[in-house]
Amino acid sequence: MPVLAGAEPFSHTGSPDVGVLLCHGFTGSPASMRPWGEHLAEAGYTVRGPRLPGHGTTWREMNRTGWTDWYACVEAEFGELARDCESVFVFGLSMGGTLALRLAEQHGDAVAGLALVNPSVLTLRRDARLLPLLARFVPSVKGVAGDIAKPGVTELAYGRTPVRAAASLAQLWKLVRADLHKVTQPLLLLHSVVDHVVEPVNSRIIAEGVRSTDLTEVLLHDSYHVATLDNDAPLIFERSVEFVRSVRQVGAR
Template sequence: MDNAIDHAPLHHDGDSGIGVVVCHGFTGSPHSMRPWARHLAAQGWSVRLPLLPGHGTSWRDANRTTWQDWYTEVERAVTDLRRHCTSVYAVGLSMGGTLALRLAQQHPDLAGVVLVNPAVTMLRWDAKLLPVLGMVLPSVPAIGNDIAKPGVDEGAYPRTPVRAAASLRRFQAVVRADLPKVAQPVLLYHSANDHVVEPVNSEIVLKNITSADVQEVVLQDSYHVATLDHDAPRIFDGSVDFIRRLSS
């Protein structure tokens, strides 16, 4: 795997009627999702991997954005794919999974969703203080590169933008409240050892969505950024099988 950090978005037009929106996580960038996006594109599918506003530059830029900005970007990708695709899927890591869930809530005709360690709540005791902290403290040390595989860098910000994190927390509340609206097929991967997103996040998703077609896969050999970790090939191949089955 090429470890050179590349924050650029990925835009690929395939030769089939299948389209996939790939959503990266909070303070991350397309770098953490690029191998997965390329694997999906290699199937002949159209793929959009946008760079979310305020990401891939400086954490200070993230503090100037909100969850509405991030969601607008991935929704724009869905609109773009619908111009020439008969079925559109959404896949995402961490907050990218939250964005994918929101797409499913807002677009009932979305064909399916693949989630990796989705983030729909924050259990840290200080999470509720984020709106106040954001007024006096622009950033805090980040917990990045939660990857079991040695020598891999996800290219995330070295600090967590507090105002942006407060907006993320508000977004999570919106998505949690609307989880019953998710009725599409769902494939959910979650790591047994995730030091960023607590396991209860996946439990909340699985308990509250109304999908009849749900697959849960526990990843034993990866930490939070599983898309760059030991289980990445399993995620890539499993998502292809999932989409092929639904599109057949």
């Protein structure tokens, strides 16, 4: 299946001291993470921004994938970074944050730290309960892409939400919520004050559920859901580099 222009994965080989895995969101593409990746590369880090299976092509192809496929992709990338770099951090946007949390739950101290932007672990939408049933009969519904406050900026993502894939995401949410207590790594949690896709309760549940003693929350006042492409993107990028440096300094003591 041809990959949409701009949705290609990206990578940069920098210092072997720090590797950063960037995980994009549901129905999105690496394009939403590329500016962040470029900033991290300029800071000297080794960076990987994979394209999750079923993403960056068509929503119909995505409907043939599920959370185990997406997780297998980021886990494989994480493994490669762990072989090449002394410390590996995992950064994620939306569902990318969900996958990052799962990596932290499964790999423990091998994950040096997490930076999550508007991560999701549930939805309050009433119709979400019907996803397993709808998936049998309805291929797709209206998409959730493009929630950006900055004028003239668009997200390279699907205009439709593949329902079977959405039902699989709900299964991942349940697993991640149940194991939040296993997350003890340093955590930088950045979330928008106004988000039309992921409800604010998600960040609260994560903050209250993890056991990270190093937890920093940053409110994003001038961005919607896709904050990595929005007005607060420079703040996100700067704080994430500061976070890596801080974690590394503490570890060196």
